Amino acid sequence: DVKVTQSSRYLVKRTGEKVFLECVQDMDHENMFWYRQDPGLGLRLIYFSYDVKMKEKGDIPEGYSVSREKKERFSLILESASTNQTSMYLCASSKQGLDEQFFGPGTRLTVL
Amino acid sequence: AQSVSQHNHHVILSEAASLELGCNYSYGGTVNLFWYVQYPGQHLQLLLKYFSGDPLVKGIKGFEAEFIKSKFSFNLRKPSVQWSDTAEYFCAVLNFNKFYFGSGTKLNVKP
Numbered sequence: 001d002v003k004v005t006q007s008s009r010y011l012v013k014r015t016g017e018k019v020f021l022e023c024v025q026d027m028d029h030e031n032m033f034w035y036r037q038d039p040g041l042g043l044r045l046i047y048f049s050y051d052v053k054m055k056e057k058g059d060i061p062e063g064y065s066v067s068r069e070k071k072e073r074f075s076l077i078l079e080s081a082s083t084n085q086t087s088m089y090l091c092a093s094s095k096q097g098l099d100e101q102f103f104g105p106g107t108r109l110t111v112l
Numbered sequence: 113a114q115s116v117s118q119h120n121h122h123v124i125l126s127e128a129a130s131l132e133l134g135c136n137y138s139y140g141g142t143v144n145l146f147w148y149v150q151y152p153g154q155h156l157q158l159l160l161k162y163f164s165g166d167p168l169v170k171g172i173k174g175f176e177a178e179f180i181k182s183k184f185s186f187n188l189r190k191p192s193v194q195w196s197d198t199a200e201y202f203c204a205v206l207n208f209n210k211f212y213f214g215s216g217t218k219l220n221v222k223p
Contacts, residue, residue: 004155033211040121042202042215050209058210090156100146101211103156 003027004104006091012110019078021107023091030096032074034058034066037088037106049074050096081111116205118214125193126222133188133217135203144206145186147177150216151199159201162186173197195223 007022025032031050035043035058045058047066055066063085067075074093078085088108092101117136125131137143147159160171167179177188186203198221203214 035213040215042116042118043204043213045211048210092156100158100161103148105155 004091004093004102006089006104006107008107009105010108010110012112013078013081014112015082017078017081017111019081019109019111021076021078021089021091021109023074023076023093023104024072025074025091025093025102026072027093027095027102028071029093029102030071031094031101032068033092033094033101034064034074034076035090035092036060037090043090046076081109083111085109086111116203116212116214118201118203118217120217121215122218122220124220124222127195128192129221131188131190131193131197131219133201133203133219135186135188135214137184137186137203137205137212139205139207139212141207145177145179146204146206147171147175147186147188148202148204148213149199150202156202159188193219193221195221197221 004025013019033048034046037043044060046064049055049068065077088106090106091104094101119134145162148156149159150156159175160169162169162179170176175190201217205212
């Protein structure tokens with residue numbers, strides 16, 4: 001079974017803090033994705049990566065950055081957390097090409 | 113603007129009722145289509161997918177979806193829902209290597 005794990009299920013941070021969300025997949029997938037999920041808005045793509053050290057902006061990259069130093073790990077970074085970044089963050093991975101995504105359990109981030 | 117639309121935001125059904133959830137998209141060219149489900153407290157998982165061939169696709173747990181190219185639609189159906197189908201359902205489109213998700217439909221099945 002494909003496994004996508006995220007470092008925390010719940011996280012509480014203060015405004016202005018730097019926040020790291022980690023995602024690891026164990027199926028040697030080339031593609032990895034970060035989404036945020038908000039009620040009534042569905043999933044919105046923040047960043048994605050097709051290969052190590054490669055990244056592309058999604059639909060809402062502002063306020064976020066990412067890092068992919070190893071194939072299995074994709075990190076999302078909030079340089080200076082703000083209250084409007086309170087959300088559920090989902091990581092996903094997929095094989096290269098046209099294929100389904102496999103999702104992690106999500107990290108519910110609250111920024112106070 | 114290009115989008116994936118799920119017009120039903122919240123659906124309430126009794127057990128054994130039939131289900132149809134609408135999904136329309138506005139992307140041109142070749143698209144691959146998916147339905148994902150998120151049960152309460154669980155992660156998103158794939159219900160079914162359409163890449164090519166027979167436009168009627170069967171997925172897990174008795175779900176099916178029909179791709180109608182002329183209507184840009186990929187509606188999800190189940191003839192008889194169960195209480196365990198209570199979940200949020202997301203339609204997704206893969207277009208030019210990017211995934212686009214609808215806003216989701218919450219299904220509540222009353223026992």
